Amino acid sequence: MEHSQSSPRREFWAGVKSEIPIAIGVFPFGLIFGSLGVLGGTPPLIVFAMSSIVFAGSAQFIGVAMINAVAPIFSIWTTTFFVNVRHVLYSATMGPKSQHLSLGWRVLLSYLLTDEAFVVTAWHYDNDNPEDLTHKHWFWLGAGLTLWVQWQISTAVGVVFGTQLPESWGLDFTLALTFIGMVFVTLKGKPMWGATLSAGAVAVAANGLPNKLGLMLAALTGIVVGMLLEGQGAQDE
Amino acid sequence: MNSQLAAYATSNLWLIIIGMGIITFLIRLSMIVLLGNVKISDTVMRGLRYVPPAVLSAIIFPEMLQPAPHGVLDISLGNARLVAGLVAIATALISKNMFITIGIGIVTMWIWPFIIG
Structure with a gap:
């Protein structure tokens, strides 16, 4: 570097x-x-x-x-x-x-x-x-x-x-494939994995909500899960 | 009254897209300007690190599991986008390379229907 x-x-x-x-x-x-x-x-x-x-x-x-x-x-x-x-x-x-x-x-x-x-x-x-x-x-x-x-x-x-x-x-699926590359090429650590998978799961479950509400709900879930896992990891040490 | 809706006048088309542009721009600008005088707590800063994977993942997984054009949950081997997405995720984790990930994902999506017949 x-x-x-x-x-x-x-x-x-x-x-x-x-x-x-x-x-x-x-x-x-x-x-x-x-x-x-x-x-x-x-x-x-x-x-x-x-x-x-x-x-x-x-x-x-x-x-x-x-x-x-x-x-x-x-x-x-x-x-x-x-x-x-x-x-x-x-x-x-x-x-x-x-x-x-x-x-x-x-x-x-x-x-x-x-x-x-x-x-x-x-x-x-x-x-x-x-x-x-x-x-x-x-x-x-x-x-x-x-x-x-x-x-x-x-x-x-x-x-x-x-x-x-x-x-x-x-x-049209190339957008999702590009996003997969953007997320998973650099993904590491339990909190990041937790944020990614929980956001994905909530997005699928809440996909029917109007006004893209599901997307925001999913993103916020991912952030919270990531932080909780991070806090947990800090306690374990 | 004309029973059929007329398409927009050209001036209205410009109004629509300029409005869309202003809305989008103001959303992107919002915190970059507003946060100027606010001290952000460390907790919030740590939380913001999860924004990219969380938002992108929230876009990715519905595209795989509830594929266009129907948007209905489809967890089966017949869902080529699900298979291609999973193969692309595995490729990304192993290769650590954007090009290879996208390339293998597209090829998988194209050939998968022929593989399962």
């Missing part, structure tokens, strides 16, 4: 490098978004613009579906809120580590705070010389921009070639 040589450029490219496998993994997800949106009747320019203006995969999927169904505007916004409210947890995770940054940086990095960028960035902040925040935001920028560029390209390709993608390929 080259902690002592941390520099903006080095951090930026480390962020890019960490994000690339994830960006490739979710590329098919962008293709599908672009194609589904256009096939459902939303104007191509709107579908494409959504990927830069909204920049949140699952909310965009639900958003185009509701646009294609001519849902009331307010209900589209409400749904967007519930689908994305999990990002409050990401924001709370990164908030304490961002207080030395200018408002401009915080605005830019918030815009780039997707699931995919958050996970690699949070891991980097926690595991690579956690005390030193000097240039870490450049890592966040690198990871975030990499996913952003990928998302614009994959959406555009989906919008243009969407009609030729067979649904039977099951490409």
Whole structure:
């Protein structure tokens, strides 16, 4: 590890490098978004613009579906809120580590705070010389921009070639596969395993609840279980 | 009154997606700005470390166990997404490599229906 040589450029490219496998993994997800949106009747320019203006995969999927169904505007916004409210947890995770940054940086990095960028960035902040925040935001920028560029390209390709993608390929599942990689490649320790498995179990059990309530319930369960197991482990020692 | 709902005007489409963008952005920005003057307790900080696996796992497992398009619980060998997901989890734990995990997961999902006939 080259902690002592941390520099903006080095951090930026480390962020890019960490994000690339994830960006490739979710590329098919962008293709599908672009194609589904256009096939459902939303104007191509709107579908494409959504990927830069909204920049949140699952909310965009639900958003185009509701646009294609001519849902009331307010209900589209409400749904967007519930689908994305999990990002409050990401924001709370990164908030304490961002207080030395200018408002401009915080605005830019918030815009780039997707699931995919958050996970690699949070891991980097926690595991690579956690005390030193000097240039870490450049890592966040690198990871975030990499996913952003990928998302614009994959959406555009989906919008243009969407009609030729067979649904039977099951490409929408690549998002879950990418998330599996993001969680399980680095998963270690009983508390982390407990958080992961309990959140998964609650999510399945509560999947029928409205407004993505099951997702938040599951996430909070995972956090609590992780902390309880951590406390238990500390007592055992 | 026209009995059939008209699609949105173009200006409304822009309004919809700009609104979605603002909502999403404000959620992401919220704690990054608000936490400025608040001291976070160590307990909360420790809890936040479990956010990534907990949230992602809450997205992953329903996708595997209640697969699209029906979303009905399906714990059987006929559920290719469940099998592919489990194979991908095993691959991730062994290989510690994102590319291999995603690649083997996709291939498993594609060939599994042929394996079980």
